Amino acid sequence: MKKIILLILLGIGGFYFSQQIHVKYLRVLSSFTTSYEDLYIKNNQVLSIQDSIIINNKLTDSWTLGVNIDNGKKPIKQYFVSDLDKNNEAERNYFFTSSVDSRDFFVYDKVPKPDWKLEEDHIKTIAGYKCIKATGIFRGSKIVAYFTRDLPYSAGPFKFYGLPGLILDIRAENKDYNIWKAELVDVDDKTTVAFKPQFLKKEKISLKDYVAAKEAHMNKIFAKIADALPKTNFKTKITTNQRLTVEQKYEWENDSETK
Template sequence: MKKTILILFIVLVSISFLQGQTYRIDYQMTYKMDSTKDETIKKKMILDVKDNVSKFYSYNLYHIDSLGSNQIRKKASDYDFSVIRKTKDNTTEKYFVIGLDKYSFKEDAPKFDWKITEEVKKIHDVNCQKARLNYKGRNWEAWFAKDIPFQEGPYIFNSLPGLIIDMRDSGNNYIFTMTALRKDVGAVDPIAETIPVNRKQLTKAYLDYYNDPYKELKAGKAVVKVVDESGRQVTPNFNQLTELKQKDIKMKNNPIELTDAIKYP
């Protein structure tokens, strides 16, 4: 029944696609933080498309925005993989949380050299066609639906002649699968205030955090209670904690855009 409703809605969208309306596509994102392990994380993501702007962000940010509390939104930190793309000025803005700070990085939108194949199949009973892409260290396979008349997809990916329904890299480090599609949803502004940076400044912020990940704690900007096995509060051993954190950061250095991975010492 759910598939039937989705197919019917796709048909309606293909017939009644109009400027000025917001279309929302839900994706199930499955990814590996550590490429050497089989463990994966599942994350619900949202793609909002309206006129010349598309916004890709987590369901957690949408939920926080819908609560209408500015104070709660300021505390939200689920910015991973968030992107706002503006077709009119051909820019892509990405968002990051490093330590206690939120950053935004704007750059020219990439041009994708898609290789569209003749291979077709049905996904959720929707006719799809396969395309391949080599981009920033990963080989991607995408299935797009020509019957859905906008050239959008998950994260920064776009410009195929139809909506991307399923996309994954050759190592299954990142998988995006569309789960829902609807229109006339309310406008959402999921991104709170950020610090604008360029690529060099963003890299420096990551390296500074790696070198001293507990800087805020030591400076009293954040408070964490550390207890021993008996429940007694103890003074944190920051040298030991830093070593463990640095090891964890290196293990989880597996970004979508692989060639942009930070080179930690």
């Protein structure tokens, strides 16, 4: 009997890993801005694509306008490329694309695994799957995730991984943005996907240099906004060096550098 059960489990695992999985996430960028992110998994290869199109915010039931602040350049999709690792690795290699001040980048990132704590008694159903709650710290942000063991992939949207199942909901704790919530799961997706896309025309850059370039560009924008504000007797302060993403603190930084 035990052998039969083992064979069934192996058969189920073999089916999943031979098929292409597609998960569509609603991605909440701010309290009034959303887009979509598509995650594809096949044969231990993982590709996540963040759409640049701003859509109706289904979580707050309001519409928003996308504002392009990159010198009039049309927003582009971002790609996050990685591989599954069955050895429960402490770090995972990611390659991702981005654009800053009209420069297209290809960035290498070694992402540390969050120190996850599972809460087996906290269950919710997402996209038809029974999901278990987990909490952890991801680059300075407290995060809450729900994952399903029914899809045995240690993966999720963006750069999230490290749980014993696919992450279908993940968010920064106590915030109404930095949220990814699965709306669709297809376990036999037929989309043609290049899991190792070529980015030969993009400029290669280290993660540290990319972060510095991105924040310098945003500070220029904040300065322009401050200059454009009406001159009054009231002092208006525009805070620079803000990180509005879930990545609040990187591995090379200490506490004094991020305050």
